[in-house]
Amino acid sequence: MGGVRRTPQRTAVLETLGRCREFVSAQELHALLAGDGSAVGLTTVYRALRALDRAGLVDVVRDETGERLYLRRPTDEHRHYLICRRCGRSQPVDARDVEAWAERLGETTGFAELEHTLELSGVCRPCRRPTGATPTTGATPNDAADAGR
Structure with missing residues (x-):
């Protein structure tokens, strides 16, 4: 620790x-x-x-x-997540673009030791599935994989 x-x-x-x-x-x-x-x-x-x-x-x-x-x-690196507003499921996202943006912002504004918080939320694929949908009634193959996460 x-x-x-x-x-x-x-x-x-x-x-x-x-x-x-x-x-x-x-x-x-x-x-x-x-x-x-x-x-x-x-x-x-x-x-x-x-x-x-x-x-x-x-x-x-x-x-x-x-x-x-x-x-x-x-890991020791800072991470960002997508959070489902309905079920709370979280998924880490590739944050290289966010980190590069924060670094550029610090350089252009003259700020140092820049820290940031970025919260991304949406509705995950399983929660978007119509009520009562089953894998044979409209769910995609990726839905089944996502449901296991």
Whole structure:
């Protein structure tokens, strides 16, 4: 856990978050920890998530209500995600263009140490599928692959 003091609670939070495939709220993460038998309190979960965020170990997005959602960052690099507004499914996107744009913006404005937050949301393919659609009634082959994510 580079850059953050290792405690049993932070380790439990990071390990549990690492098992999540989608962004989760602090409350959802707390429930997962409790389900695993961990006695980490909700306040401790919030503190651990803040520390992990500052250390660059988690990605953070906001949902439509403004609540912060967390996902363990698989690499040291900054990432951007597409988030489905209906089901919450997240998908990392190739952010090279965004990073290049931010770098150019810093150069043209004279700003240094530029940081940014970019949130992209939409409706994923499975959520766009008409109600009652099945693979034989209009779904594409990619829909089945997307549904498994």
